[in-house]
Amino acid sequence: MSRYRPPEQSKAGQVFDIVVVVVAIFVALWLPLKLGLAGAAKSIDALDAKTWEALGQNPTMASIWEKLGYTPETAHDIIQNRFHYIIDWPTLIIMAAVLIGYFVFLFRASDREYRDVINEKFDDK
Amino acid sequence: MTVAVETAGAATNGDRVSLLRVLGPAHVWALGVGIVLVGEFTGWNFSADKGGALAALIVCWIVGLLYTSVAMIDSEVTSTVAAAGGQYAQAKHIVGPLMAFNVALFLVFAYTMLEVSDAILLGDTIVAKAGVEGLTHNSFIAATIVVLAWLNYRGVLMTLNVNFIITAIAYVSIVILFFSVTPWTQGAVLKLNELVTPGNALPYGWIGVIAAFQFGIWYYLGIEGTTQAAEEVRSPARSLPYGTMAGMITLLIAAAMTWYVCASMMPWEYLGITYYPLWDAGKLTGSPLLENLLFIATLLAALASANGCINDAARAWFSLGRDRYLPSWFSAVHPKYRTPYRSILFLLPIALAFAFIADLNQAITFSILSGVLQYTFMSINIVMFRKKWPLGSIRRGYTHPFHPLPAIVLFCLCVVTFFAIFLGFGSQLIAMVAFYFLISLWFHFYRYKFVRRGDQFTMPWPKPQGY
Numbered sequence: 001m002s003r004y005r006p007p008e009q010s011k012a013g014q015v016f017d018i019v020v021v022v023v024a025i026f027v028a029l030w031l032p033l034k035l036g037l038a039g040a041a042k043s044i045d046a047l048d049a050k051t052w053e054a055l056g057q058n059p060t061m062a063s064i065w066e067k068l069g070y071t072p073e074t075a076h077d078i079i080q081n082r083f084h085y086i087i088d089w090p091t092l093i094i095m096a097a098v099l100i101g102y103f104v105f106l107f108r109a110s111d112r113e114y115r116d117v118i119n120e121k122f123d124d125k
Numbered sequence: 126m127t128v129a130v131e132t133a134g135a136a137t138n139g140d141r142v143s144l145l146r147v148l149g150p151a152h153v154w155a156l157g158v159g160i161v162l163v164g165e166f167t168g169w170n171f172s173a174d175k176g177g178a179l180a181a182l183i184v185c186w187i188v189g190l191l192y193t194s195v196a197m198i199d200s201e202v203t204s205t206v207a208a209a210g211g212q213y214a215q216a217k218h219i220v221g222p223l224m225a226f227n228v229a230l231f232l233v234f235a236y237t238m239l240e241v242s243d244a245i246l247l248g249d250t251i252v253a254k255a256g257v258e259g260l261t262h263n264s265f266i267a268a269t270i271v272v273l274a275w276l277n278y279r280g281v282l283m284t285l286n287v288n289f290i291i292t293a294i295a296y297v298s299i300v301i302l303f304f305s306v307t308p309w310t311q312g313a314v315l316k317l318n319e320l321v322t323p324g325n326a327l328p329y330g331w332i333g334v335i336a337a338f339q340f341g342i343w344y345y346l347g348i349e350g351t352t353q354a355a356e357e358v359r360s361p362a363r364s365l366p367y368g369t370m371a372g373m374i375t376l377l378i379a380a381a382m383t384w385y386v387c388a389s390m391m392p393w394e395y396l397g398i399t400y401y402p403l404w405d406a407g408k409l410t411g412s413p414l415l416e417n418l419l420f421i422a423t424l425l426a427a428l429a430s431a432n433g434c435i436n437d438a439a440r441a442w443f444s445l446g447r448d449r450y451l452p453s454w455f456s457a458v459h460p461k462y463r464t465p466y467r468s469i470l471f472l473l474p475i476a477l478a479f480a481f482i483a484d485l486n487q488a489i490t491f492s493i494l495s496g497v498l499q500y501t502f503m504s505i506n507i508v509m510f511r512k513k514w515p516l517g518s519i520r521r522g523y524t525h526p527f528h529p530l531p532a533i534v535l536f537c538l539c540v541v542t543f544f545a546i547f548l549g550f551g552s553q554l555i556a557m558v559a560f561y562f563l564i565s566l567w568f569h570f571y572r573y574k575f576v577r578r579g580d581q582f583t584m585p586w587p588k589p590q591g592y
Binding site: 014068087 | 174175216220221222223224225227234238316319320322324325328329332333336390391392394395398405408409449451452453454471475478479482483487491501505543544547548549551552553554555556557558559560561562563564565567569572573574575576577578579581582588589592
C-alpha cells in the first residue's frame with residue numbers, strides 16, 4: 001500500500017480551524033444556557049400554613065433549620081421546591097435515537113479510518 | 126512520597142522536546158484523588174435534591190461500582206497504552222482516529238467544565254465566608270484559573286507535588302470531621318434516624334433514585350484522569366494501576382464517610398441545595414476549629430481539582446495537536462518547563478468564559494455529560510481491546526479480572542445515567558451530542574486529510590486480529 005502524504009496546512013488554514021473549533025465549543029455549551037434549556041423542571045408547591053409541622057419537619061429537623069438561620073417562612077421555598085418527574089416519551093425516543101446514531105456513526109467511520117492506519121503501518125513492514 | 130528530580134535535557138528525543146518522566150504512584154494518586162475529592166465537598170449532595178438522602182447513598186454505592194469498573198478497565202488498558210492523552214491514546218490504537226478525536230474532546234470538556242465548577246465553588250465559598258455585602262465571586266474565580274494555569278505552565282512535577290499536599294490535607298479534614306462527631310453514637314451530634322425517616326428517605330420513590338445518578342457521578346468523576354500522566358510516569362505499568370486503584374479505594378471511603386456525616390446532620394431538602402455540605406456540617410458541630418478546617422479544606426479540594434483538571438485537559442488537547450487532529454501548533458512543548466504550554470494557554474480563556482456564564486449546577490452537568498459519553502466508550506473499548514489483542518498476545522502491565530463483567534456493568538450504568546440526565550437536562554444532552562456529531566463530520570470529511578495514517582499507531586504491538 002502506498003504511504004499517504006497529507007497536505008501541508010497553511011498558517012491561515014490552521015487559524016481558521018482553531019476558530020471553527022472554538023466557535024463550535026461555545027455554541028454547544030453556551031446556546032443551551034442562553035435558550036434556557038439547561039436545568040430540570042422544579043416548581044414550588046406552595047403551602048398556606050408556613051409552620052415546621054406543615055412543611056413536614058420534625059423537631060430535630062426544625063432545630064437544624066433554625067441553627068442554619070432559617071424560619072418556616074424562609075425555608076418554605078426550599079422545602080416545597082420539588083421536581084415533577086414526567087417521562088416525555090417523544091423526547092426520550094429522540095434522545096435515544098440521537099445517542100445510538102452518534103455512536104454507530106463513530107464506530108463505523110472510525111473503523112474505516114482504522115483499517116487505513118493498520119494497512120499502512122503493517123503493510124510497510 | 127518519592128520526589129523525582131527534573132533533569133533538563135534528559136528527555137530530549139533527537140531534536141524533539143518531549144514530556145518529562147518524573148512522576149511516581151503518589152503523583153498518580155494525587156492527580157486522580159485531587160481531581161475528584163472536591164466532589165465530596167460539593168456536587169454529590171445535589172443527588173439528595175434529585176431523590177432524597179437515601180437515594181444519595183444508593184447512588185454512592187452503585188456509582189462506586191461504575192467507577193470501580195472504570196478503574197479496573199482503565200488500569201489494564203493504560204498500563205499497556207502508556208501515552209499522553211490517556212483514553213485518547215487508547216481510542217487511537219484500539220478503535221480508530223475519529224473515536225480518538227471524540228474521546229479527546231470528551232476529556233477536554235469534562236475537565237475544563239470541572240475546573241470551571243471548582244473555580245465557582247472556590248469563589249462562592251470565599252464570598253460566603255467573608256459575608257461582605259456587594260462582594261462577588263468573579264475576581265476569585267479569575268485569580269484561581271489564572272494562577273493554576275501559570276502553575277501548570279511552570280511544570281508538571283511542581284503542579285502534582287502541590288496537588289499531593291493539598292489533596293492530603295483536604296482528605297484528612299474529612300477523616301477528622303468523621304471522628305469528631307463520634308460516628309459510633311447516634312443522638313449526640315449525629316441524628317440519622319430523625320433526619321432520614323421512612324417517610325422522607327425516598328421522597329420521589331425509585332424514579333428519584335434513578336434521577337440521582339446524574340449527580341451521583343460527581344462522587345468520583347475524574348478518577349480516570351490518572352491516565353493523562355501516562356507519558357510522564359516513570360513506570361506506567363506499575364504506577365498507573367496502583368495509583369488509580371488506591372485512589373478509588375480512598376474515594377469510596379471518603380464518599381461513605383461524607384454521606385453518613387452530612388445525612389446525619391442536615392435535612393435532605395437543605396442538603397440537596399447547599400454548595401458546601403461538609404463546611405455546613407463543620408458549622409453545625411458548633412466547633413469553630415472544625416468549621417474553619419472544613420472551610421479551608423473546601424478551598425483546597427477545589428484548588429486541587431482545578432489544578433489536576435488543567436493538567437489533564439491540556440494534555441488531551443496537546444495530544445490532538447501532536448497527531449495533527451487539530452493544528453500542530455498546539456503540540457509545542459515548552460523548551461524550559463517541558464509542559465504543553467500552548468494548550469494550557471489556549472484553554473485558559475475558555476474556562477474563564479464559562480466560569481462567568483454558567484452556574485455551578487450547569488457547569489457540573491456539562492462535565493458529567495462528557496464524562497458519561499467517555500465511560501460508554503470505555504465499556505466498548507475494553508471488549509474490542511481483548512478481541513483485537515487477546516491475553517498473551519501482548520505484554521499487559523495489569524490484567525483486570527472478571528472480564529467482560531466490569532464492561533457490562535459499566536455500559537448498563539451509563540445507560541441508566543443517560544436516562545437520569547434526560548430527566549433533568551435532556552435538551553442539553555441532545556445539544557451536546559449534536560455538537561459532537563457535527564464536529565465528527567467536520568473531522569472525518571475535512572480535517573482528517575491532514576493526518577498521517579500509519580504514524581498514528583505508535584505501540585510496538587503485532588497487527589490486531591481481524592485486520
